[in-house]
Amino acid sequence: MALQVQSKVKSSTWAAILSTAVAHYVFHDAVPFWAQLVIDTGVTGAVTFAAGYYTKHKAQFEWLEKVLRETGVSDFVVDEVLNSASLPKKVNSK
Structure with a gap:
């Protein structure tokens, strides 16, 4: 079963x-090499x-219910697992 890549991973x-x-x-040969390294890695x-951090998290727990039931x-x-506080309530739809 293939899972989708989360939107947070795609945007990052x-x-x-x-x-x-x-x-x-932009900074290639415009600044000293050490400054280019700091800018490249820092930026x-x-x-x-x-x-x-700012991309909205999309919980996808349909696969969990399928695996547990199978x-x-x-x-x-x-x-009980699907109704736990850490999972969205809309998942448990039969």
Whole structure:
């Protein structure tokens, strides 16, 4: 069963790719090498972290219910797991 890549991972990856490209082409040979390293790593790290932090998290627990039910776990246990405080309430729809 293939799982989807979370939106946080996608946005962080694109932010890292784009910020690295921009920093490399903007500051390439314009500043000393040590400053370019600091700018490249600092800007890329900050932009990547910010993209992941501010992207809305989308919980996808449908796979968990499917796996639990297919492995023969009792309905009571499945319902308790899916109704726990850490999971969204909308998941437990039969």
